[in-house]
Amino acid sequence: MPPDTLTDIVLTHAHMDHCGYLPALVKNGFDGPVWCTAGTAALAAIVLRDSGFLAEREARDAAAGGWSKHTPPLPIYTSADVERTLPLLHPVDFDTRVGLGEGVGVVFTRAGQVLGSASVTATRRRGRRR
Numbered sequence: 001m002p003p004d005t006l007t008d009i010v011l012t013h014a015h016m017d018h019c020g021y022l023p024a025l026v027k028n029g030f031d032g033p034v035w036c037t038a039g040t041a042a043l044a045a046i047v048l049r050d051s052g053f054l055a056e057r058e059a060r061d062a063a064a065g066g067w068s069k070h071t072p073p074l075p076i077y078t079s080a081d082v083e084r085t086l087p088l089l090h091p092v093d094f095d096t097r098v099g100l101g102e103g104v105g106v107v108f109t110r111a112g113q114v115l116g117s118a119s120v121t122a123t124r125r126r127g128r129r130r
Contacts, residue, residue, distance in 0.1 A: 036118075
């Protein structure tokens with residue numbers, strides 16, 4: 001699915017394997033809201049800024065060392081992509097339903113894994129859970 005066709009993203013926590021691809025999605029056209037808790041938004045900002053910096057440094061090192069098969073080596077995303085991503089993070093309160101449109105809604109429930117982490121219950125019309 002092309003990133004520019006996505007309307008919303010629901011982020012449960014700020015571990016890199018959950019939030020780390022957000023700037024690449026933004027770079028490739030996603031511009032919708034990323035729903036998460038306030039704690040997740042705060043931690044994701046730190047994680048993503050660090051990741052953007054490291055990706056840029058790795059590309060520079062690959063260019064200098066000549067060890068990339070790409071000419072020139074490019075980062076998966078840049079710090080600028082990260083900064084365009086951060087305003088898309090929309091913090092929501094725990095135990096509050098967020099409507100995503102077309103009868104779909106989500107509720108974030110405390111998970112305790114990492115600051116701000118949540119389990120998400122998604123519902124759609126007719127009260128069916130997913």
